[in-house]
Amino acid sequence: GQNIDQPTEMTATEGAIVQINCTYQTSGFNGLFWYQQHAGEAPTFLSYNVLDGLEEKGRFSSFLSRSKGYSYLLLKELQMKDSASYLCAVSLTGFQKLVFGTGTRLLVSP
Amino acid sequence: EAGVAQSPRYKIIEKRQSVAFWCNPISGHATLYWYQQILGQGPKLLIQFQNNGVVDDSQLPKDRFSAERLKGVDSTLKIQPAKLEDSAVYLCASSARTGLAKNIQYFGAGTRLSVL
Numbered sequence: 001g002q003n004i005d006q007p008t009e010m011t012a013t014e015g016a017i018v019q020i021n022c023t024y025q026t027s028g029f030n031g032l033f034w035y036q037q038h039a040g041e042a043p044t045f046l047s048y049n050v051l052d053g054l055e056e057k058g059r060f061s062s063f064l065s066r067s068k069g070y071s072y073l074l075l076k077e078l079q080m081k082d083s084a085s086y087l088c089a090v091s092l093t094g095f096q097k098l099v100f101g102t103g104t105r106l107l108v109s110p
Numbered sequence: 111e112a113g114v115a116q117s118p119r120y121k122i123i124e125k126r127q128s129v130a131f132w133c134n135p136i137s138g139h140a141t142l143y144w145y146q147q148i149l150g151q152g153p154k155l156l157i158q159f160q161n162n163g164v165v166d167d168s169q170l171p172k173d174r175f176s177a178e179r180l181k182g183v184d185s186t187l188k189i190q191p192a193k194l195e196d197s198a199v200y201l202c203a204s205s206a207r208t209g210l211a212k213n214i215q216y217f218g219a220g221t222r223l224s225v226l
Contacts, residue, residue: 004152031212042114042201042217043153050212087152095165096213098143100152 002026004101006088011107012078020073020104022088030091033098034062034073037085046086047073075106083108112136114218116202122224128190131221135183135204142179143215144187145201153201159185160207189223197225 003025012018024032031050035043049055049064049071061074073086085103092099115134123129135142140161145153156175158166161182170177174193179185189196199222203215 033214035217042219045214045216048212048214089152091213095158095160097155097158097166098153098215100154102150102152 002090002092002099004088004090004099006086006101006104008102009105009107011109014078014080014108014110016078017074017076018078018106020075020086020088020106022071022073022101024069024071024088024090024101026090026092026099028093029066030093030096032062032064032071033089033091034060034071035087035089037087037103039084043087078108080108080110082106114202114204114216116200116218116221118221119219120222120224122226123192124226125194126191128188129192129223130186130188131200131202131223133185133187133202133218135185135202136216138206139204139216140182140207141205141213142185143203143205144177144185145203147199147201147220149198156187192223192225194225197223199223 006022034046037043047062054063059076064071085105087103088101089098142159144156147153156170157177159179162179177187199220201220203217205213205215
């Protein structure tokens with residue numbers, strides 16, 4: 001079976017840094033994606049990791065450790081517009097099916 | 111570049127009725143996906159097409175759900191008959207093709223279905 005765990009909800013203050021963790025146990029691994037989803041909207045692509053290490057893209061960074069089955073998304077200089085759900089998804093080998101976690105709802109307060 | 115288009119945005123039906131959703135993927139994208147997203151959960155893949163062939167429908171409740179992708183472009187997802195537990199957002203996504211190392215899926219805005 002496939003199992004992807006992430007915290008249900010997190011809160012943070014504008015301007016702060018927040019780290020959203022994701023652990024996974026899957027049969028096959030072809031990369032890990034992070035998506036952002038604002039309420040009532042489509043998920044949008046944030047980052048992709050397939051090798052161990054840190055990928056940085058502006059205020060957002062994502063880390064992967066394949067041996068530990070662990071990833072995190074780091075958001076710096078938080079803004080109110082970052083209030084959204086953050087979805088961790090593992091791409092499986094074969095036809096690269098995406099298996100999503102339940103998502104972490106991030107609330108950014110002033 | 112136009113994104114993934116879906117219609118309708120909202121649909122309310124009574125249980126045991128039928129409903130259909132339509133999706134137009136990004137032009138040139140070979141792979142199309144239908145997901146079900148229940149409130150408070152992540153999207154769950156229902157079916158994946160590569161061009162007009164099905165490559166994964168392992169989580170599609172085939173007794174009531176059906177999907178087709180004629181000519182490898184547009185796709186429709188149908189539910190017949192609907193049950194209360196089918197209330198969810200149905201998301202369509204597309205990607206250039208499988209086999210790419212970074213196979214990014216682009217999502218449409220979804221159809222929110224309420225079954226009463």
